[in-house]
Amino acid sequence: MAQLAYVCEGEPDVAPGAKSCEFPVEGDPSRLVVSLFAESEPVLATMAQDTQIAGLAVRTRRSLTSLLERGGGVLGDIVLVDCPKIDGAHLAALARLDERAARSGASLVVATVADALEDVFGCLDRSRPDILVGATRAQRMVALGGAMARMPGRRLREADEEERIALLRLAEEVERLAAKIDGISGRSSLGVRPEESLSLSRVAQPTQGYRHDDRQSGMQRRTRIPLPDPRLVKSVIRHRAMRAEFFDEALFADPAWDILLDLTAARAEHRRVSVTSLCIAANVPATTALRWISQMVESGILVRVQDDSDKRRAFIALSDGAADAMARYFDAIGTAANIV
Structure with a gap:
């Protein structure tokens, strides 16, 4: 790998030859600051530009592997990472960053590619990151806005749930408009197919509305209903997929239900499901699927299951409560229906 040439603008606090750029943050002490990590200087420069457009201050611009050095520098309130390739050093750096972000409360946004998703997802199990797959600049800006919304009240005025959802909807609209502009020319200047960006904008963002209702009678809790025959579930999935033959599939985008099925x-x-496989099953762009998966894990509907043979790998499964709810759902609609 070629040595990254660091270009520090302004007056960074860095000694000659050091592998990082530390920028003093001046002005409003409540201003959010961002740490940027990437192995490419052009990517770092673009990330810095987007951060400044969002009105945030750049604290550091560093290589991801610099986190393995002693000290590793101070993290900002928000941490943006570009990690398109994975090797042992990058895995170790991501694991350390995950631990530090979880401990400090920093909001972590990691951009990667589909081939590296399993490894990246497996390394990030504590910090509740926003993982972007094949991210465009517009998607990174959306993620940056989401990270700002999640910051604690000491930095931003605490928003209620309605305001948070409004911010997510605004982010969707920004992305939709960006895709429209790209579509006028017939190509995407942001590196994504216009139809893919449009389908992403049509999908509602996950909210705190995911909740499994445990308020059942004592008799109901004692009655264990078995899961439906998997052939029946797969039949439902096939029938849902057939709709795309007759209608625009984005009209029926429902990643949460596709994930549950x-x-x-x-x-x-008794089969384990990888995060990559589940993103495909969700039938939406991977970044969108990951947001739904993350929210459903946080809400207790899904759980991460670590691979005993490879600690860097994690699977996704239904929680016991969600499995019971799905069993009851199929029982309620009639699992005696013919299996086709």
């Missing part, structure tokens, strides 16, 4: 079939078959 796929994991229900997998649980009934």
Whole structure:
């Protein structure tokens, strides 16, 4: 790998030859600051530009592997990472960053590619990061806005749930408009197909609305209903997929339900599901699927299951409560229906 040439603008606090750029943050002490990590100087420069457009201050611009050095520097309130390639050093750096972000409360946004998703996801199990797959600049800006919304009240005025959802909707609209502009020319200047960006903008963002209702009678809790025959679940999935033959598939985008159906079939078959496989099953762009998965894990509907044979790998499964709810759902609609 070629040595990254660091270009420090302004007056960074860095000694000659050091592998990082530390920028003094002046002005409003409540201003959010951002740490940037990437192995490419052009990517770092673009990330810095986007950060400044968002009105945030850049604290550091560093290589990801610099986190393995002693000290590793001070993290900002928000941490943006570009990690398109994975090797042992990058895995170790991501694991350390995950631990530090979880400990400090920094909001972590990591951009990667589909081939590296499994490794990246497996390394980030504590900091509740926003993982972007094949991210465009517009998607990174959306993620940056989401990170700002999640910051604690000491930095930003504490927003209620309605305001948070409004901010997410605004982010969707920004991305939709960006995709429209790209579509006028027939190509995407942001590096994504216009139809893919449009489908992403049509999908509602995950909210705190995911909640499994445990308020059942004592008799109901004692009655364990078995999961449906996996052939029935797969039949439902096939029928849902057939709609795309007659209508625009974005019209029916429902990643949460597609995720639940796929994991229900997998649980009934005693089969483990990787995050990459689940993103495909969600039938939306991977970045969108990951947001839904993250929210559903946080809400207790899904759980991460570490691979005992490879600690760097993690699977996704239904929680016991969600599995029980899916079993009851299929029982309620009639699992005696013909299996086709």
